[in-house]
Amino acid sequence: MTLQELLEKESLRFLLFGGKGGVGKTSNAAASALWTADHGRETLVISTDPAHSLSDSFDQNLSGGEVVPIKGARNLYGMEINPEKAYAEYKERTQQVDTSDMGPMGSMMGLDELTDMNAPGADEALAFSKVLEFIQECEYDLVIFDTAPTGHTLRLLGLPEMLDSFFGKVIKMRLRFSKMFGRLKSIFGRGDDKEDQTLDQLEQLKQNISQSRVELSDPTRTSFVIVMIPEAMAVAETERLLQSLYEFEIPTSHIIVNMIFPDIPDCTFCRARKSMQQQYLSQIHDTYDDFTVTEVPLFQHEIRGISHLNKLSTLLATGALAEGDQE
Ligand SMILES: Nc1ncnc2c1ncn2[C@@H]1O[C@H](COP(=O)(O)OP(=O)(O)O)[C@@H](O)[C@H]1O
Numbered sequence: 001m002t003l004q005e006l007l008e009k010e011s012l013r014f015l016l017f018g019g020k021g022g023v024g025k026t027s028n029a030a031a032s033a034l035w036t037a038d039h040g041r042e043t044l045v046i047s048t049d050p051a052h053s054l055s056d057s058f059d060q061n062l063s064g065g066e067v068v069p070i071k072g073a074r075n076l077y078g079m080e081i082n083p084e085k086a087y088a089e090y091k092e093r094t095q096q097v098d099t100s101d102m103g104p105m106g107s108m109m110g111l112d113e114l115t116d117m118n119a120p121g122a123d124e125a126l127a128f129s130k131v132l133e134f135i136q137e138c139e140y141d142l143v144i145f146d147t148a149p150t151g152h153t154l155r156l157l158g159l160p161e162m163l164d165s166f167f168g169k170v171i172k173m174r175l176r177f178s179k180m181f182g183r184l185k186s187i188f189g190r191g192d193d194k195e196d197q198t199l200d201q202l203e204q205l206k207q208n209i210s211q212s213r214v215e216l217s218d219p220t221r222t223s224f225v226i227v228m229i230p231e232a233m234a235v236a237e238t239e240r241l242l243q244s245l246y247e248f249e250i251p252t253s254h255i256i257v258n259m260i261f262p263d264i265p266d267c268t269f270c271r272a273r274k275s276m277q278q279q280y281l282s283q284i285h286d287t288y289d290d291f292t293v294t295e296v297p298l299f300q301h302e303i304r305g306i307s308h309l310n311k312l313s314t315l316l317a318t319g320a321l322a323e324g325d326q327e
């Protein structure tokens with residue numbers, strides 16, 4: 001299936017772009033979104049990378065934490081997930097236990113870790129819970145995810161397992177607390193069931209993740225496009241990414257090899273770069289012969305704004321630059 005066929009596949013609901021930092025995930029996600037939107041599918045492109053670049057790509061501020069229409073395009077909406085806003089919403093929803101009330105006891109028991117926005121992975125976890133909402137609500141014909149660089153994405157995909165152990169920890173802690181709370185409640189006569197609500201919310205989150213994983217592993221609805229550049233490190237990174245895509249059964253059949261050096265006569269530097277890239281390119285074609293590999297040249301300029309993205313979009317889908325768009 002060509003990339004154009006994938007972009008135009010009727011049943012497709014979720015398209016994810018992933019790969020190493022700086023390889024062109026955002027540019028290719030944005031350009032693909034322009035194509036699908038332009039071909040009549042109401043498309044939401046959403047960035048889950050804490051190092052957002054979707055705003056730069058569309059040359060429009062998308063960091064407000066709300067879905068907004070993309071200017072200069074029809075049928076297209078965008079959003080960068082804003083971890084702070086997601087956190088505020090999360091706090092409001094869960095009305096979780098305020099550890100500051102418990103003084104040093106709360107932090108000793110590790111409760112800070114559960115509520116601290118700065119805990120490692122907390123922003124990604126929250127961004128991911130936002131992603132789950134979009135997967136479940138699915139108000140758009142197609143949702144395109146511009147995901148975080150490989151390492152982060154792997155952790156997000158592993159969230160259900162992570163949550164399992166996290167969850168186990170909470171339950172254990174709760175058991176330890178319940179005796180103490182029982183005693184405190186009887187002393188102060190103040191009954192409240194905030195911890196029960198927190199547990200319910202966690203249970204709900206776990207269910208949401210399991211449901212989303214069903215969606216994300218359905219090849220009729222989901223596809224993960226790997227973006228890479230023809231260099232050794234990118235090839236190694238792709239192997240790791242593929243391992244976890246297989247592990248979580250996320251369908252993947254397309255690779256975009258980006259930033260290929262053009263042929264420029266009399267440029268020794270370009271020739272050297274190109275011949276280095278060619279070795280990796282043939283390695284990529286050999287290794288991933290069951291994938292559709294789409295090659296994208298290095299443009300003269302950065303890819304920013306609708307008109308640049310449109311060029312990339314035409315190139316991705318049809319393999320050719322539009323008339324008069326020679327780079
Ligand atoms: N094919 C290309 N030719 C020229 N510049 C590119 C190309 N692809 C991406 N870029 C530029 O490279 C930078 C990184 O791309 P980006 O899409 O933001 O990568 P990522 O999202 O993977 O970090 C951006 O400035 C973008 O405009």
Ligand SMILES: [Mg+2]
Pocket residue numbers: 025026027049051052053054146
């Ligand atoms: Mg990016």
